[in-house]
Every structure is written in structure tokens, then in C-alpha cells.
Amino acid sequence: MKLDFKIKKEEKNTKARWGEFNFNGKVYETPMFMPVGTQATVKTLSPEEIKEMGAGIILSNTYHLWLRPGEDIVSRAGGLHQFMNYDGPILTDSGGFQVFSLAKPSDISEEGVVFKNHLNGDKLLLTPEKSIEIQNKLDSDIAMSFDECPPASASYTYLKESIERTLRWAKRGKMAHKNKNQMLFGIVQGGYYEDLRKFSATETVKLDFDGYSIGGVANDHESKEDMYKAFLYSTKYLPKEKLRYAMGIGEPIDIIEGVIRGVDLFDCVSPTRLARHGHAFTKYGKINLKNAKYKEDFTPISKDCDCYTCKSFTKAYIKHLINADESFGARLLSIHNIRFLISLTEEIREAIQSDSLKEYRECFLKNYYGDHYGKK
Amino acid sequence: MKLDFKIKKEEKNTKARWGEFNFNGKVYETPMFMPVGTQATVKTLSPEEIKEMGAGIILSNTYHLWLRPGEDIVSRAGGLHQFMNYDGPILTDSGGFQVFSLAKPSDISEEGVVFKNHLNGDKLLLTPEKSIEIQNKLDSDIAMSFDECPPASASYTYLKESIERTLRWAKRGKMAHKNKNQMLFGIVQGGYYEDLRKFSATETVKLDFDGYSIGGVANDHESKEDMYKAFLYSTKYLPKEKLRYAMGIGEPIDIIEGVIRGVDLFDCVSPTRLARHGHAFTKYGKINLKNAKYKEDFTPISKDCDCYTCKSFTKAYIKHLINADESFGARLLSIHNIRFLISLTEEIREAIQSDSLKEYRECFLKNYYGDHYGKK
Numbered sequence: 001m002k003l004d005f006k007i008k009k010e011e012k013n014t015k016a017r018w019g020e021f022n023f024n025g026k027v028y029e030t031p032m033f034m035p036v037g038t039q040a041t042v043k044t045l046s047p048e049e050i051k052e053m054g055a056g057i058i059l060s061n062t063y064h065l066w067l068r069p070g071e072d073i074v075s076r077a078g079g080l081h082q083f084m085n086y087d088g089p090i091l092t093d094s095g096g097f098q099v100f101s102l103a104k105p106s107d108i109s110e111e112g113v114v115f116k117n118h119l120n121g122d123k124l125l126l127t128p129e130k131s132i133e134i135q136n137k138l139d140s141d142i143a144m145s146f147d148e149c150p151p152a153s154a155s156y157t158y159l160k161e162s163i164e165r166t167l168r169w170a171k172r173g174k175m176a177h178k179n180k181n182q183m184l185f186g187i188v189q190g191g192y193y194e195d196l197r198k199f200s201a202t203e204t205v206k207l208d209f210d211g212y213s214i215g216g217v218a219n220d221h222e223s224k225e226d227m228y229k230a231f232l233y234s235t236k237y238l239p240k241e242k243l244r245y246a247m248g249i250g251e252p253i254d255i256i257e258g259v260i261r262g263v264d265l266f267d268c269v270s271p272t273r274l275a276r277h278g279h280a281f282t283k284y285g286k287i288n289l290k291n292a293k294y295k296e297d298f299t300p301i302s303k304d305c306d307c308y309t310c311k312s313f314t315k316a317y318i319k320h321l322i323n324a325d326e327s328f329g330a331r332l333l334s335i336h337n338i339r340f341l342i343s344l345t346e347e348i349r350e351a352i353q354s355d356s357l358k359e360y361r362e363c364f365l366k367n368y369y370g371d372h373y374g375k376k
Numbered sequence: 377m378k379l380d381f382k383i384k385k386e387e388k389n390t391k392a393r394w395g396e397f398n399f400n401g402k403v404y405e406t407p408m409f410m411p412v413g414t415q416a417t418v419k420t421l422s423p424e425e426i427k428e429m430g431a432g433i434i435l436s437n438t439y440h441l442w443l444r445p446g447e448d449i450v451s452r453a454g455g456l457h458q459f460m461n462y463d464g465p466i467l468t469d470s471g472g473f474q475v476f477s478l479a480k481p482s483d484i485s486e487e488g489v490v491f492k493n494h495l496n497g498d499k500l501l502l503t504p505e506k507s508i509e510i511q512n513k514l515d516s517d518i519a520m521s522f523d524e525c526p527p528a529s530a531s532y533t534y535l536k537e538s539i540e541r542t543l544r545w546a547k548r549g550k551m552a553h554k555n556k557n558q559m560l561f562g563i564v565q566g567g568y569y570e571d572l573r574k575f576s577a578t579e580t581v582k583l584d585f586d587g588y589s590i591g592g593v594a595n596d597h598e599s600k601e602d603m604y605k606a607f608l609y610s611t612k613y614l615p616k617e618k619l620r621y622a623m624g625i626g627e628p629i630d631i632i633e634g635v636i637r638g639v640d641l642f643d644c645v646s647p648t649r650l651a652r653h654g655h656a657f658t659k660y661g662k663i664n665l666k667n668a669k670y671k672e673d674f675t676p677i678s679k680d681c682d683c684y685t686c687k688s689f690t691k692a693y694i695k696h697l698i699n700a701d702e703s704f705g706a707r708l709l710s711i712h713n714i715r716f717l718i719s720l721t722e723e724i725r726e727a728i729q730s731d732s733l734k735e736y737r738e739c740f741l742k743n744y745y746g747d748h749y750g751k752k
Contacts, residue, residue, distance in 0.1 A: 326415055
């Protein structure tokens, strides 16, 4: 089922857009944060919990599902929706990000990427055609083109060659794409160079995808300013009427800055990963529930939060669960952290409607970073 | 809040009883299976899920909560109910079972038991008074007397001495018990000897507890027949009008045999422990979802089961979650397994009402053990 994306309003002072699309009889709004369900499960959570916290699109991972349980099993189950019992929209990544982190540079050829299966050490080859074929079978609603995701440290020359190959891969993937109910997104790369981002975006747009992703922005080593430039250098050359998705972005401030530069969709494993380590997002910054000061704190993580966790449990209890290695603790924090990012996008949408997104950002920054604000 | 237990019907052909009690404005029926929430959480599950599957009393563990987070923190949180947000009845064990498994025989004295804290190696002393004091602070609805739980291999002479000490401990614990809202149960020991069980039961009843537990039946080494004898040798000497609880019993057939011998309450970690290992109860015996034959089994664990898991997910999906080490798999199987044992007690109650419990047992055995029935 293809999403029929419409822009409802553009913010006056920024490039932010408030949009919506229909899926399965339900209206979903953008900007949107998409929880990640790597192995066909958003870690610790049920589909009902995910929907209750206001989630729309969720992500799943082509590489992981290819290896386990295998795309044919998911296909015979009736596709990812039926397999995991989620009736909201599902997006799959291309598997590229995982594969490149397992491959050596010498394993990358025109054909595709050779790498070792992280579960059993077998040699595997992932090609643009294979990635699309797997995603076709998984039957997600949005598939990603197979792209090279070069490290932040890659040289200008390498990046240029890589973009050109990624463009040829995008073309091959588009040719291989057979699932008529599935949208296919192209991916813009180019590091922090405007001319490379421009080239990548312009040439990818010529292939006419259903939407566009911005890759290479979630790498570890860039400065925030570089990341934000990469957002801008990409959206600038993308058609207004199509969805734009910044891959792997989940820090609250990065979502706000992305929206300001015209991005609609974000995803990140951070809310569930932070949860497993005992961390919770709050308006006043992240807190670590392992900290001794929460031992007898019988208040919720945030008294303004409308999530199940904050309505029912105290910091002291969640701290106890995390200390005792009880997975219900990770579950409660996952609910809170995902709801936090979804609430953030809800507030962002309101700020777009009242043309006050920059004021919203200032207010958010002061609360979130407190005394450190401006010093970071 | 004390439970006002009433027997609604006694089965004609067995010693089984159908009973009820009120708690917090709700009626609960016995025989009852009580899920275990060792560390103030029934592993992976929310309080709402526990209630949705028809649970009544849940268990929590005095030893574990004493060490972490500490009974004073739970008390300052408002007691266990508020701490873990469960408004159904809560039973706490005495900590004895855990402590005895950590102690050497030489560490047992008239005063109590010396043992090593399993978290940090510190030497600790648990006495009857201390166990009751902790449980008073945890503010469970039913507390257990501190008893010695001798190994199945203990000699008659040792057992007799142990029962006499346990009786002195029971007296001391009763003296120390200060929480007027909390019921206190005495514990019957005595291995598989009728005279010892009779002595233990008769003397414990003289101390006039709110209910009685049957200990020493969940040990590893006895035969099923011995276990069932120990049930009978205990209930025979217990007052009819009070609740009887067989500690640590959770095999379906053992619950049925316990009820037949007049037991009302059962608990066991088995449904959640089996879940973590990928096992599910079914009418036709336990199944192991790790088995390759479930790879493409797109049917629920049991099509007759009314649990959330069976209504929404297939064996193939749950197998995938277990294989991929995703805790949502253990959560789904915990829901199913606990619901299975609760359903079993619901069917047992119906069989008591129609005086057909022995027929129910025959039918259960044939389904559950199939060809192996009679050979075990």
C-alpha cells in the first residue's frame, strides 16, 4: 500500500514541513520519529504498546531478517505485517549499513559487497538486486535502495566514486523492484560536501524514487554542525512533494535541527538501547536511573509525561528493576523513551503550525542542556 | 487487608474444595495458581498483563527484596503494592528456601541461619523475627513463617529435630508479627513420613495461623507418589476452613493431584522460567519452540487458548524471537504459560462443581502424556 504524502503547512521561518499520509485507513503526520524493530520486534514491546505511544512507521532490518529467520519464512508468514502483527506502516532499511560495518574496503566491488555473516562466519554477498529482492519478500511498505555508507573519514575522491557507484546500484535496485505495493526510496550520500550532496541528490532524483533518504549523517565522528549541513545540502536538492528521511538520527536536538532543514522522518535505536542501560530522556536532559540518588525517588521519571511508565511507576521502582537486571525495567524505559521522541515530534508539528519552531528550539535547548547550553 | 476465605463446595469423590475470598472489592476463587514475581516483578510482564490473564495472588520473595532494594525502601514506597503497582493480593515467602540453599548445615542454629549474600558475599543472619519484620515492612497480604526446609535426603531423626526447631521458630515469628493487615501462614514440614507431617501440622495448628503452607514437597529428588503423599499427610491434619498452600508446585499434574488432596494454592517459577528457555505448555504436553519443526508453523501455540499470545502470534514468530534472543519472546511465552496454569485451575474449579475432578484428571493425563501415559 503506497503512502499518499501531502504537505499541510510549511513553516515561515525555516524549511520545516508539517505533512500527512494515509495508511490502512489511518492518517499519520510528519515530522515523525520511527521506532526501530531490528529483528521484527521493537525490543521488549508489543505492537499494541507501540501504537498506544503514538508511533506510526516502524523500522525493520533487512540484514538481520535475511539471516534470521530468512525472508522466505517472513514471506510465507504473509509478510512482515502479519509475521510481527503490526498493522501500521513498516519501513525496511537496505541492509547496507550493517553489511558495510562487517566488510573490509577490499570487499566492495561493482557487483556488491562480500562480508561475513556475524552469526556463523559464512561468506555472503549482498547486491543491490538481492537487497531489493529481500525487501520485496519482507513486504514492508517502504524499501530502501542499497547504498554504500562510507565512513566519516572517507576522502572527497573516495566519496565521489562511492556516490557514482551508489547511483548505479540505485538504478539496478529500481530495475529489480517488483513489489507494486511497496514504495522505494533513493539515498543521498556525499559527506559534508555541498557539491557532492547536490550531485548525489540531483542524480538520484532523476531516477524518480517514491521518497529520499539522507545517509551518512549518523556517523560517529562528525560535528553537529557538519551533520546539520549535510541535512541542508541534501534537502535543498530534493523535490518538496516527497518524503525525506534522515537515517539513524534520534538525538532530540538533531531531530529538531533536521526538521528545521526540511527533514520529515527520523529513526534511531537510541530510545531502546538507552533503556537497556537504564537511561531515560527528560526535558531537562538524559538521566541515568542507576544513579544512587534515585534509590528513594518515589516520583515518575517526568510528571508531565503521558506515557504508561510515568503514569504507573516511580524512579525508585525502575531503578530497582534495572539494578536487578529485570527486563521489565528496559521495557518501561523503552516505552518512556520512545514516547518522549514521539511527543517531541508532536510538539514540533504544533510549532510548525504556529510558525514558532525556532522559539521552540531555543526553549528546548535551554531546558535540555541547562547551564551547559552554548558551551557544547 | 485480611482475606476472608470461604469454602463454596467440597468435591464428592476427592478432598478438593472450591473456595473464594475477597480482596480490595474483588472476589478471587480457589484452587488458584499464583505467578511468582521474585524481585517485585513477574519476569517480563506488566501488572495489567498479569491481571488480564486472570491471576489473583502473586508471590514475591523476601530474601531477594531484603537484599535489593531493601525492605525499608519498599516500605517507604508505600509497601509492595504501591512499589510494583499491583492492586491484587500479594504473598511473600519467608526467605527460608533461598537462605537454606546458600547455607551449610553447620550454619543452622537455634537463633537462625547464617549464610552468604549471593550478590556480594557478605555474611548475613536470618532469624524468624527478622523474616517477619522484613515481611511486615514489605506489607504483603500473606506472610510466611520462617521454617527450615531440609533436603529430600534428610534422615528421619534430622527431620524430627528440624520440625521441632521450626515450631519454635514459628512461635517466635508469630510473636514478632506486628502488621495487623497481613495474614501469617504456618508451615508444615515432615518429608514423606505421615507421623512427622501429622506432628508438624497438629503442633503448627495449635499456634493458630491464618492459613497453612505445605513445605518440602518441591524438592528435586522425590517420586511423584511421595509428593502426593506429603500433600495428603499434611492436609489431613489441617483445619478445613483455612487456606492450604503447596509451596513451589507448578507442574500441571501436580496441581491437579494437590487439589485432589485438599490443597488450595500453588506457586511456581516454572511458567516464566520455561518461557525464557523457549518452552510452552499445551494440553498435549510441553513443546520446545526451538525445535526446527516450528520454523514455518504459522499457527498459534494452541488454537483453543484465549491468551494474548495465542490470539496474536504464531509459533514461527515466537520461535524467531527466542532464536534471536529477543525478550519479547520470553514475554509472549510467559503470558501463555501462566495463562495455561490459570486456565487449568479454572477447569479444576468447574470439575469440582460438577464432582468430576477424577474424570478431569484422567482426561488431562491422556492428553498431556499421550502414549507415555501409565509408563511414567
